[in-house]
Amino acid sequence: MATQAAPGAGTRLFHPHFEGHDQISARTLGFWLYMLSDALLFTGLFLAYAVLNNPMGAAGGPIATQIVNPVEGMWQTYAVLGSVAAYSLATVALKKGSMVGVMAGIVISILLALVFLGYEVHDLMGLMAQGHGPDSSGFLSAFFVLIATHGLHMVFGILWMIVMLVQIPTLGFSPNVVARLLNLRMFWQFQATVWVLVYVYVYMIGAF
Amino acid sequence: MSAPHSNPLEHPEVRQASTWRYLAGFAATIVLMQAALTVTLRQHLPYTEYTLTIAGLALASLLAQAALFFGLDISRAQIWKSVSLVLTVPLFILSVGLTVWMFHSLMQRTMIMPQNMAQPTMLQ
Numbered sequence: 001m002a003t004q005a006a007p008g009a010g011t012r013l014f015h016p017h018f019e020g021h022d023q024i025s026a027r028t029l030g031f032w033l034y035m036l037s038d039a040l041l042f043t044g045l046f047l048a049y050a051v052l053n054n055p056m057g058a059a060g061g062p063i064a065t066q067i068v069n070p071v072e073g074m075w076q077t078y079a080v081l082g083s084v085a086a087y088s089l090a091t092v093a094l095k096k097g098s099m100v101g102v103m104a105g106i107v108i109s110i111l112l113a114l115v116f117l118g119y120e121v122h123d124l125m126g127l128m129a130q131g132h133g134p135d136s137s138g139f140l141s142a143f144f145v146l147i148a149t150h151g152l153h154m155v156f157g158i159l160w161m162i163v164m165l166v167q168i169p170t171l172g173f174s175p176n177v178v179a180r181l182l183n184l185r186m187f188w189q190f191q192a193t194v195w196v197l198v199y200v201y202v203y204m205i206g207a208f
Numbered sequence: 209m210s211a212p213h214s215n216p217l218e219h220p221e222v223r224q225a226s227t228w229r230y231l232a233g234f235a236a237t238i239v240l241m242q243a244a245l246t247v248t249l250r251q252h253l254p255y256t257e258y259t260l261t262i263a264g265l266a267l268a269s270l271l272a273q274a275a276l277f278f279g280l281d282i283s284r285a286q287i288w289k290s291v292s293l294v295l296t297v298p299l300f301i302l303s304v305g306l307t308v309w310m311f312h313s314l315m316q317r318t319m320i321m322p323q324n325m326a327q328p329t330m331l332q
Contacts, residue, residue: 024216024221025221029289032292039300040299040300043304047307050307077237085230092225092226094217178217178222182221182222193273196266196270205262208258208259
């Protein structure tokens, strides 16, 4: 029977090449926990928005009913969900080992994400052009930060996809690349989840 | 967590990918959001009923995404993600619930009403 040294300062709690560890599951679980903390960040932004969406928070400027358009928001919903579906289907191609299928899904996903961001930038720039920038009132600060934080997540997701478009043909479906693709799938699906909440709370209830 | 696999494409989280599940998740979310948009545009419900209806549709959409997009279940590969989500949901509820409670009547409890502002000051 093998003897085991008592744990001390030099003990390694996790060895990256130990056969008994499932490296991919460890990484996806870690990333999932990060996303749950990211969701709490969005909770804080939603609360700030909710508290400031009233005439006093607007400081004489507009509140949600005057600046959001739920019909335009639906087009953004189509774009972000289409992007998420395209990336998710890319991971079906991953299951089949199809490099072309994965890369095609990622490219379609990027294009739809750019459509989504185009709508968002157009909306925010339009508000600023009317003099309703993020520094105009507490409400507009909360509105811009909430929308732009989600938009920034989308930008980083696109950058991540571009990196994967380089890594897939150069490194192949190695354990590291597969783990990154799985984490990106969770991250991207999470953007659709956050958008549904933004759309319902800001664009629909806000417009009612 | 599941057992290690020598071929990463054999990993359960890779094998979990499913065309029908992703298309169903996409369709379910679109249908629910379209329904919510229709309710919003018609404006035939009082505000409380409207918000409850919209919240119900949003909740249904979130559940559809959890099951169909994220594939959350109690399988060996997914159980810890499901458990951590279940443990985090009360944090969302507490954050939202307590903040709404605190700020619900903020104006009445902290703001001096205009008629009360006519009180004489020490300088008068």
